[in-house]
Amino acid sequence: MLISTSIRTFFYAQNEAQIFFDNLLKKSIILFDIFQFDLEGVICMSTNTNTTAKVWGFVSDYSLLLILGAISALFMANTNPDIYHMLTEIVLIPDSLVGHLHQDENGHIVRELTLHYLVNDVLMALFFAMAGKEVWEAVAIPGGALRGRQALSTVIATAGGMLGPVLVYLIIATIMGSDTYEAAKNGWAIPTATDIAFAYLVGRLVFGAGHPAIKFLLALAILDDAGGLLILAVFYPSGELQLEWLLLSFGAVSFVWFVFNELPRRLDRGKQQRPNSTNVRKYLGGLPYVIAGILSWYGFQQAGIHPALGLLPVIPVIPHAAKAFGIFAEEEKYEHDLLNVMEHTIKAPVQVILFLFGFLNAGVEFSSLGDTTWLVLSGLLIGKPLGIFIMGGIAAWTLGLPDGVKMKDVATLGFVAGIGFTVSLFVAGVAFPAGHVLDAAKMGALFSFGAAAIAPVVGRFLRVEKVPAAR
Numbered sequence: 001m002l003i004s005t006s007i008r009t010f011f012y013a014q015n016e017a018q019i020f021f022d023n024l025l026k027k028s029i030i031l032f033d034i035f036q037f038d039l040e041g042v043i044c045m046s047t048n049t050n051t052t053a054k055v056w057g058f059v060s061d062y063s064l065l066l067i068l069g070a071i072s073a074l075f076m077a078n079t080n081p082d083i084y085h086m087l088t089e090i091v092l093i094p095d096s097l098v099g100h101l102h103q104d105e106n107g108h109i110v111r112e113l114t115l116h117y118l119v120n121d122v123l124m125a126l127f128f129a130m131a132g133k134e135v136w137e138a139v140a141i142p143g144g145a146l147r148g149r150q151a152l153s154t155v156i157a158t159a160g161g162m163l164g165p166v167l168v169y170l171i172i173a174t175i176m177g178s179d180t181y182e183a184a185k186n187g188w189a190i191p192t193a194t195d196i197a198f199a200y201l202v203g204r205l206v207f208g209a210g211h212p213a214i215k216f217l218l219a220l221a222i223l224d225d226a227g228g229l230l231i232l233a234v235f236y237p238s239g240e241l242q243l244e245w246l247l248l249s250f251g252a253v254s255f256v257w258f259v260f261n262e263l264p265r266r267l268d269r270g271k272q273q274r275p276n277s278t279n280v281r282k283y284l285g286g287l288p289y290v291i292a293g294i295l296s297w298y299g300f301q302q303a304g305i306h307p308a309l310g311l312l313p314v315i316p317v318i319p320h321a322a323k324a325f326g327i328f329a330e331e332e333k334y335e336h337d338l339l340n341v342m343e344h345t346i347k348a349p350v351q352v353i354l355f356l357f358g359f360l361n362a363g364v365e366f367s368s369l370g371d372t373t374w375l376v377l378s379g380l381l382i383g384k385p386l387g388i389f390i391m392g393g394i395a396a397w398t399l400g401l402p403d404g405v406k407m408k409d410v411a412t413l414g415f416v417a418g419i420g421f422t423v424s425l426f427v428a429g430v431a432f433p434a435g436h437v438l439d440a441a442k443m444g445a446l447f448s449f450g451a452a453a454i455a456p457v458v459g460r461f462l463r464v465e466k467v468p469a470a471r
Contacts, residue, residue: 069358077363153395164387165379191379193423208466212404249299257317368439376444385414
């Protein structure tokens with residue numbers, strides 16, 4: 001009798017869930033009809049192969065807009081510094097739901113939305129979401145670059161590439177004296193970062209597009225940035241911590257995952273056509289995850305954790321491909337799972353965001369050279385290659401390196417990974433308040449492009465073989 005009742009209860013609950021889900025979907029469809037919101041139509045834009053698309057592909061592949069933004073900032077900061085700083089700190093909304101905490105003229109604590117905050121804390125969340133997506137796929141999806149025994153060698157080398165710069169930075173700061181150490185100590189994390197785009201570009205020039213070291217470098221760079229995101233979250237809170245706000249972030253993510261991902265799949269068990277999952281994708285597209293991302297971002301801001309990381313909790317719950325093709329793999333262009341489709345959608349806007357980021361953050365006067373310039377530069381050009389080489393050697397001895405990668409390749413890519421730029425600039429802006437110390441640290445991040453000249457010399461000296469791309 002008890003078993004019979006349980007079975008009836010189970011089928012009743014399943015039926016109620018199906019009714020609830022159908023009603024929710026119908027209401028959503030009506031809502032989107034009202035607003036004429038065809039998200040799938042927006043997201044699934046076809047790629048065209050005309051000249052404009054090719055030019056844009058070249059611009060985005062080599063982050064030319066980011067470089068243009070940085071050069072424009074350097075030019076303006078050294079020709080019209082007052083106008084430049086006025087532009088970067090334009091107040092968009094003086095009393096806003098989002099922005100820097102600020103005391104108004106009446107003594108009330110309010111949030112002030114500036115152009116700098118909009119770009120660095122709001123829009124850059126999309127950039128970090130793209131990096132987070134690559135980390136997630138590399139770690140969690142079958143075929144990911146960071147799965148399996150040999151992937152551990154990449155993790156160990158990455159640990160060296162983060163610890164080495166920190167140790168060199170702090171040791172040299174200590175040698176420079178207590179005043180320098182006290183002024184600069186908070187910037188220890190700046191040289192831990194590797195700029196993925198520029199490291200990839202220089203790596204291809206040094207190794208050739210088909211060399212196995214390129215995959216090793218990309219995996220190392222993406223892990224580097226994952227470590228940088230973790231450091232930002234733990235060591236550089238954006239305000240007084242109020243961790244209860246994270247309940248909003250993870251609550252929104254959990255709700256969206258269950259209602260729009262897990263529940264449709266459960267209801268589709270035994271149904272070959274998967275009608276519920278198909279209808280969710282057809283009528284709602286990525287909108288539930290966009291809403292969850294907005295709530296998650298707001299929860300991070302209110303919790304005092306850097307809000308640029310606020311989209312990361314959403315990534316694992318978005319429906320994704322069953323197989324990973326590699327970090328920033330070309331094959332992903334032809335994937336139509338929702339995670340890849342959403343990434344394709346934001347890829348072009350992120351390039352524009354990177355232009356704005358470069359313009360708002362790289363504008364330092366050449367007279368800003370100081371102790372933190374040399375500390376950041378030493379961390380990137382000495383600490384990172386040393387750390388990667390030493391820990392990479394340990395990994396090679398204990399676990400073995402990926403097929404086709406030799407220690408001379410590891411030594412060379414250590415210098416390639418010394419290009420900090422984007423994330424180093426970002427961390428500098430979080431580590432130091434506006435002023436000479438911050439500007440000097442930014443100069444160090446900009447000078448790290450010197451690694452692009454050093455790496456080919458090291459590669460030639462060690463007789464690294466260039467391997468062209470397979471045809």
